[in-house]
Amino acid sequence: MHGWYRMIPVFNIGVAGGALCHMVSNPHSVGLVGMSAGCYALMAMNMADLVMNWKQNRWRYPKLAVLILLLVFDITIAQVSTGDHATGHSAHFGGYVAGLLMGVALVRNLKVERWERVLQVVALCTGLFLIIFCLAWNSRWAPRSVWDSTPWCYSRQVYNFSLFGNKKWNCVRCADAECMDKFNSMNSAMTPVAKVGINVCEHTLGWAYTR
Template sequence: MGEGGRARVDSELSEGTCRGDKGLLNTACKSVVPRSRRPPTYLRQYDCRPPPIVIPLLSTIQLVLFIYDGVRLGGITASGPVDPESPLIYSPYRRREVWRLLTYMLVHVGWVHIVYNLIVQLLVGLPLELVHKWWRVGIVYLCGVLAGSLATSVLDPRVFLAGASGGVYALLTAHLADLVLNWAEMEFAFVRLGILLLLAGTDVGVAIYNRYGTETGNKVAYTAHLAGALAGLLMGHVALRNLRLLRWERVLWWVSLVTYLLLVLVMVVFNAAAPEGYFPPQDV
């Protein structure tokens, strides 16, 4: 078979890798997979089974809980409702309830907060999950959530924490890192970079304004945004699928994993051994 024939077959195979919905997976692959990882020998290993699970499930739970809190607390506004007594929110006065280090991702502060997080995690998370599978994307997301709460407890120890921003930013920067590392092979790289930076910059700016520019009683942290972004940069290399791992990428894989684990360990130890008075007194 000549070069033209092989190219035509390769193209047909790459379009048909999604067994039942080739267009959906092909679009997802083009959005998150560089050209060098799209030959049929690689794309055959991608499929739509199982379909996205983590991002749709989390988004549904977050939306249902937000509506429930709005009804229970008497209304929804751009910056509310906020329930500091929620068993899910991270509270600096209940640090012994360690489940809050993760469950804060399920509750949000106002419709602006949840709408932004839902849009970004669906826009970025669904293509990632189609290509990389639910458990890989779940690892990145939860690593961002955990890094966000631990960093907040260490660097901003007297604020509440709510929202999925740690996980959302982990997805954003995991995608951003892959985009930058494979810049020459990604379609519309400048447009994608601009959109990602605009989304992230706008949200961080709003979070900082809400923290320092308003007079609300219970201040909510924005440190989780930055910590989640760092977690995504590190754990994106570790958890997301790479069918052709080069030598330097293997080194980067280990450096990223060890760096993330060391940072988490340092923050856990600090939480356990911080000097008296650093954290607020705990509710009994």
């Protein structure tokens, strides 16, 4: 109905939107691979089609029910799969939001009304604001996610009884060279310092030291 010349931009903008959302919500995680955010953008494009062509869509209620069911299913999977830290749920969310905003602006509008023109302008302005926000947020150093109040660029596990008062591995993170040098210099057989995946610290052990 909308043609490849509308679907391709929405798909690609969805991929970019997913990457931007991943950057601001998971800047310390593993790299992002794939274009699944574009698939979510196309799903959101169908929702945008309902918004812009509600009265003209003959099967609007069944279509809306299917789209809501898909969203509920995906959100449920994301909440249940608490141990799955490899799936880029934030990228999927970003792709969906980007697809919804650009879908409102680009889908074929069968009957143009004034409020729809206003909605298109709002969607474009919102999309532009989100792009600027994500780029500005990610340009700062040290990196920090929108969920974390502390910026950091270095993470290690340290075994040091005199520093932490316990005989176990403790997670530390740093945002400056002085802090990094402190832990790198104490690495020895008695006080080992080891690299660690951040998921272990964020989801299992917690951070014992932050600077």
